Amino acid sequence: MQQLTIISEIVPVLARDKEVAMPGENDQPGQIITIERHILKEQSSFPEATGTLTTLLYDIALAGKIIASKTNRAGLAEILGRTGDTNIQGEQVQKLDRFADATFFRMNDHTGRVALMASEEHADFLPIPEKYPAGKYILLYDPLDGSSNIDYNICLGTIFCIYHKISAGRASLEDCLQKGRQVVAAGYLLYGTSTMLVYSTGRGVNGFTLDPAVGEFLLSHPAIRFPEPPRYYSVNQGNQNYWSRGVQEYTAWLQGRKPGSPNLSARYVGSLVADFHRNLLAGGVFYYPADTRDPEKPHGKLRILYEAIPLAFLAEQAGGRGSDGTQNILDIQPQRLHQRIPFFVGNLELVEQAETFIRTYG
Numbered sequence: 001m002q003q004l005t006i007i008s009e010i011v012p013v014l015a016r017d018k019e020v021a022m023p024g025e026n027d028q029p030g031q032i033i034t035i036e037r038h039i040l041k042e043q044s045s046f047p048e049a050t051g052t053l054t055t056l057l058y059d060i061a062l063a064g065k066i067i068a069s070k071t072n073r074a075g076l077a078e079i080l081g082r083t084g085d086t087n088i089q090g091e092q093v094q095k096l097d098r099f100a101d102a103t104f105f106r107m108n109d110h111t112g113r114v115a116l117m118a119s120e121e122h123a124d125f126l127p128i129p130e131k132y133p134a135g136k137y138i139l140l141y142d143p144l145d146g147s148s149n150i151d152y153n154i155c156l157g158t159i160f161c162i163y164h165k166i167s168a169g170r171a172s173l174e175d176c177l178q179k180g181r182q183v184v185a186a187g188y189l190l191y192g193t194s195t196m197l198v199y200s201t202g203r204g205v206n207g208f209t210l211d212p213a214v215g216e217f218l219l220s221h222p223a224i225r226f227p228e229p230p231r232y233y234s235v236n237q238g239n240q241n242y243w244s245r246g247v248q249e250y251t252a253w254l255q256g257r258k259p260g261s262p263n264l265s266a267r268y269v270g271s272l273v274a275d276f277h278r279n280l281l282a283g284g285v286f287y288y289p290a291d292t293r294d295p296e297k298p299h300g301k302l303r304i305l306y307e308a309i310p311l312a313f314l315a316e317q318a319g320g321r322g323s324d325g326t327q328n329i330l331d332i333q334p335q336r337l338h339q340r341i342p343f344f345v346g347n348l349e350l351v352e353q354a355e356t357f358i359r360t361y362g
């Protein structure tokens, strides 16, 4: 009973403070909206929906809860520390990455909802084991983004992106290499001071906070939009000497060193989900441009499939934009599973300005 009191006290306050209407005609202000209820409500707007996507999203929420329970105890468990292996990106794999990766796969491999998965941690895509039925959705994920921060008790995240299977026959690479315009749903879990799930099915962006007392995600951030005016820019300034002239000029503009500047403060966590989430709520731009620091990686660090497309989709749904500095990320045809791409994401005007500076100065 005590737990119920906790939720019913907290959620109406969050809703009231934000002065927002809860979604749905029958929802009363102050009502508790669990993620399950919200997903079902969204499903009812699609008369042709069979409920498969609804359940898949719920499976993802459950996987997120399991990963959160592990990340919350990471400092206590011997799980901390590296395995010594390297992943396909040539980066050191840490144990928590492996746990998150395996959890995400195992929660979705047997349900009959997914036809194929691909993870940032694996060189090739991940077919559904023969013994299980294959479904109609393609699930791409970055199981534990920001993994260089694991040892320092700093926010981490999981990013996911869902498409329809488009190939005839057995799902294949073609299903993974779809343009962002084909995204059915995308979102992220943020393992921070609270665990949050933020997602969109193309009808705006909603955020849910995990109440650890009852183990349920509750709607805490309905209908999220990038606020104006924006407050922050987020970039690894340590790479500045390796940026193109256009990116340097753009950064000077963001900082207030050029006419018409928004004069922003800098914030950079180094965990993409955390940087994106803060800018989504406070207004701002995150960018990881191409740089010449590592000649092996001339196209930036972040991956189009696991990071750029899902966050660009969310950004657009929240009134913002994702770009590679020349065009909308959602219009780019991915060529490879682990393709990297320069990435600018945030308030619409800030991302458009990046494109203008890069067009002007290169």
Ligand code: AHM
Binding pocket: 091, 120, 142, 144, 145, 146, 147, 148, 236, 270, 271, 272, 273, 288, 301
């Ligand atoms: P990861 O997927 O291996 O964790 O790498 C991606 C992370 C992002 O979360 C973050 O934005 C970026 O790498 C930070 O990179 P850097 O340390 O070069 O600033």
Ligand code: MG
Binding pocket: 120, 142, 143, 144, 145, 146, 147
């Ligand atoms: Mg990652």
